[in-house]
Every structure is written in structure tokens, then in C-alpha cells.
Amino acid sequence: MSEEPGERAARELLAEFGTRLDPAYVCDEVRRATRELEGQTRPGGATELIHRLARTRLLSRLDPVPGADDAAPDPGDAAAACRARMVERLRDAGIRDERVLAAMGAVPRERFVRPELAAEAYDDTPLDIGHDQTISAPWAVAFGIASLGLPQHARVLEVGTGSGYGAAVLARCAAEVVTVERDPELAAAAxxxxxxxxxxxxxxxxxxxxxxxxxxxxxxxxVTAMASGRLPRPLVRQLAPGGTLVCPVGTNRVGTLVRWRDGAVEELAPVTFVPLVTGD
Known part of the structure; x- marks a missing residue:
């Protein structure tokens, strides 16, 4: 009998964390991730998404970096420590681009979320920013930017500014960044x-x-929103020779992150994003 996605994720995560965290807590995080992702995963992609979301949260509950000061930190120091732990979790999750990791470690993500959600800013989960939009999870931001494989002095277009976090990270990885937001209020705030x-x-x-x-x-x-069914061809035509388009493609907020480069299309990972709205 085949395992359910949550069961497989729980088995794998218990093997990894069962001696360092309470096994009941590990299972609770898997159930939490399973509930949050219910109906948002395509066939074959559920286990990976559940595993990634639960694993990142479990990593955040491990002991802080040895040698950290026991004195109560000021908010800036606390945020810096959260960023440092986030970067280590991104490394553990397979992000290898040092330029992207350095950018993720430098940009204050808590400034780009609603104040009441600041304590959750470094959790690996999307957060509501209003206007039926979200700020993408840290892994999704880092993975998307790393997948571009940007050359030095790159010019980059971001489709879907949201609160501006992705653009701020991109600004540390590229020479020129243009970001476009459809919602006027979000664009003004960003x-x-x-x-x-x-x-x-x-x-x-x-x-x-x-x-x-x-x-x-x-x-x-x-592109930080889900294109319906296919890559937007007008964006392909805006690429320089050898340029790269990274865009989620799917339906109902569920799909696959796709990379287009020199006419070759590569599926990278199952993802969830808000829908891309265009004038086409």
C-alpha cells in the first residue's frame, strides 16, 4: 500500500529530527503543513512541499547558533540573528548561490511584512500583505533568484512587486532592477x-x-505569480540573448516553477503562487 504524502514526510522528518526534537512535535508540524497545503499541491508534488515547509519550521526550533549572547538582544540584533538562521536553513534546503544567500542575509524581511506578522517574517511560509497578495516564502524567493543564474552587471525584470522584498534581494544580485506591480496601492507602498x-x-x-x-x-x-497554463510569450521576447525567464506555471495557484533559457524549458520544482493577472 502506498504512503500518503504526509505519512512519508513524517517518516523522513522523524528520522532526521526524532533525536533532537520531541517526536510528537515533529508530527504536529507535518500535520500543520499538510493542512495548510491541502488542495494546493499537484499530483506527485505534495510530499516535497509538505516536507519542505515542515522541515524549515523544525530547523527554526533547534538551538540557536552556539556562542550567541545570552543577554536580551535589541530588536535589530534579534532580526539579524533570525536572518542568519534563515540563511543556514536555506543552505540546508539546497540553495548554493552565495550571492543570493548574502542578499537574503542582508535584507530586513520584517520590514516588508505587516507589523502584526513581523514575528513570523522568517518562517518559511508565504504571508498575507493585503490586496489578496502574499510575500513569498524565503525559500521561494531565494530559489527563484538563484535559478536565474544572473551574470555580473545583469539587468533584471521582476513581475509582481508585492511588498518589494524580492526586488530588494534582487538589487543585491543585479546591476539594474525593474519591478512591476499591478495593484497601485501595493506599488506605492513598495x-x-x-x-x-x-x-x-x-x-x-x-x-x-x-x-x-x-x-x-x-x-x-x-515572475512571482502563477501563469495560467503556459509561459507568457511577451516576456520571452524581452530577454537578451542567453537570458533566463523563471516563472511558475499552473492552475488554481498550484503548479511548477519553470525555467526558459535559449529555447529550452526546464521544470524546477512544485510551487504555489497567487495567479498572474495580465491584460492579455
Missing amino acids: RDLLARLAPDVEVRTGDGVHAGVDRAPYDGIL
Whole structure:
């Protein structure tokens, strides 16, 4: 008899964490991840998503880095420690691009979430930012940017600014970043925040598939919303020779992160994202 996705994830995570954490707590985190992802995973992708979400949360509950100061830290120090632990979790999850890891460790993610969710900013889960949008989980941000394989001095287009976090990370990995947000209120808030934290980022309001065409060609294009059924061809046409498009493709917020480069299409990982809305 085949295992259910949650059962397989629980077995694997108990083998990894059962001697360091309470086994009941491990199982609780697997059940929590299974509930949150119910109905959001495509066939064959459920175990991987449940495993990744539960594992990242379990890693965050392990002892802090040895030698850490026992004195109560100020908020800035606490946030820096959270970022450092997040980066180590990203390494454990397979992110190897040191430029991306350094950027993730430098950008204050807590500034890009709603104040009441600041304590959850470094959990590996998407968080609501209003307007039926979310800030992507740290792994999704890091994996998407790393998958671009950006050259030095790259020009990058981000489709879906959200609160601006991804653009702030991209700004530390590329020479030029143009980010487009369809929602005017989100775009205005992101523009204000990025003006202070990543002032070289250009924030535009409009249809992400078309609003950055005058700045093309791009060495990399990262889409942070789910394209329905296929890659947006107008974005492919905005790539420089040898450029890379990374975009989630699927239906009902569930699909696969896809990479297009030189006409070759590669499926990278099962993902969940809010839908991409375009004027097409």
C-alpha cells in the first residue's frame, strides 16, 4: 500500500529530527503543513512541499547558533540573528548561490511584512500583505533568484512587486532592477519602502507582462505569480540573448516553477503562487 504524502514526510522528518526534537512535535508540524497545503499541491508534488515547509519550521526550533549572547538582544540584533538562521536553513534546503544567500542575509524581511506578522517574517511560509497578495516564502524567493543564474552587471525584470522584498534581494544580485506591480496601492507602498532600502530599484505600476518592455532586453526575468497554463510569450521576447525567464506555471495557484533559457524549458520544482493577472 502506498504512503500518503504526509505519512512519508513524517517518516523522513522523524528520522532526521526524532533525536533532537520531541517526536510528537515533529508530527504536529507535518500535520500543520499538510493542512495548510491541502488542495494546493499537484499530483506527485505534495510530499516535497509538505516536507519542505515542515522541515524549515523544525530547523527554526533547534538551538540557536552556539556562542550567541545570552543577554536580551535589541530588536535589530534579534532580526539579524533570525536572518542568519534563515540563511543556514536555506543552505540546508539546497540553495548554493552565495550571492543570493548574502542578499537574503542582508535584507530586513520584517520590514516588508505587516507589523502584526513581523514575528513570523522568517518562517518559511508565504504571508498575507493585503490586496489578496502574499510575500513569498524565503525559500521561494531565494530559489527563484538563484535559478536565474544572473551574470555580473545583469539587468533584471521582476513581475509582481508585492511588498518589494524580492526586488530588494534582487538589487543585491543585479546591476539594474525593474519591478512591476499591478495593484497601485501595493506599488506605492513598495516604492516608498524601496526608496529607503534599495533606492536603485525602479518600481512601475501596470501590467507586468508589458510595463517593462521599454527597458528590455533583460538578462533575467522573474515572475512571482502563477501563469495560467503556459509561459507568457511577451516576456520571452524581452530577454537578451542567453537570458533566463523563471516563472511558475499552473492552475488554481498550484503548479511548477519553470525555467526558459535559449529555447529550452526546464521544470524546477512544485510551487504555489497567487495567479498572474495580465491584460492579455
